[in-house]
Amino acid sequence: MSLYAAADIGGTKTAVALFSGTQLIAKDVFPTNGESGADNLVQRIGVSYRRLLDRCGIKAHDIAAAGVGCPGPLDLKNGRIVHIATIGFHDVPIKAMLERELDLQVFLENDANCAALAEAVIGAGKDLSSLAYVTVSTGIGCGIVVNGSLLDGVSDCAGELGHLTVMPGGIMCPCGKRGCLERYSSGTAIANAASEALDERLTTKDVFDRARSGDEVCVHIIEYAADRLAFGLSAICQIIDPGVIALGGSVLKNADIFMPLIRNFLAEYANDAVLKNTRLCVSELDGDQVLYGAAIYAEGKKLDFTA
8 A cells, every 4th residue: 555644724723743544554744934034944844755665664655645634725736825813824835835844745735624524534524425523723614525526616616714814803813814614713812812801811721721620710611612613614504504513723722612512502593494404513533633634635636536
């Protein structure tokens, strides 16, 4: 079986891994440090990739290709990052840069789309005709699979749930618009709202921990984040009628608090006829959804490319 490399470029951390089919062989994780620039990140991905090869005793020529999951919006046709608000990258030819650094053919796809593909092939969406994967972390992303195919859209922007307007005229977003979901329900938004309200620097984990202890301010902030997220999820339900919506990302480590709230609010916003056949769950792929999906995507594209 051919071996593949995979990378998950995130707002906070980046992961690099080696795969044999859908078996994860080895993984390395390090801070993205977007402020250091795209060139620096690409170089560190290369260092990580070569370190994994050495650790596993694998020769570079045994790796067939690399799949890379990256936040959007992306220009998939030209292999470019259009803009990543959470990292600050603009118009980056990431595919070409990584191909030079890794000396591999690189297949680029939106990170949430990669995760959705993983859910469709080996996760919660196996044997379903339609599903959505939503990641709630530094930002918010969404990948959609319909009839076994990823939905990219004419501008490669399908599923940009994080920039759905959920509060017209609301908080300014780095994307240039106001009221985006990402400004209310992401981990960054939850931490910022609590920090401002309580006048101290808090992490997302701090906010959930305080909510568990009964802090009314933190409880309210989490409830509102869940409300706006459910509002966004209701749009997915009404438009594609998915068999499952799988949630992942760092914020869902607090599923004990967050999921019941999301379920309750979703029941208020989505039509009962749609919801009765839509399962809402936390992904069981343990935070590696994007890596699995990137490897699966690379293998499929490589086979298409060489056919």
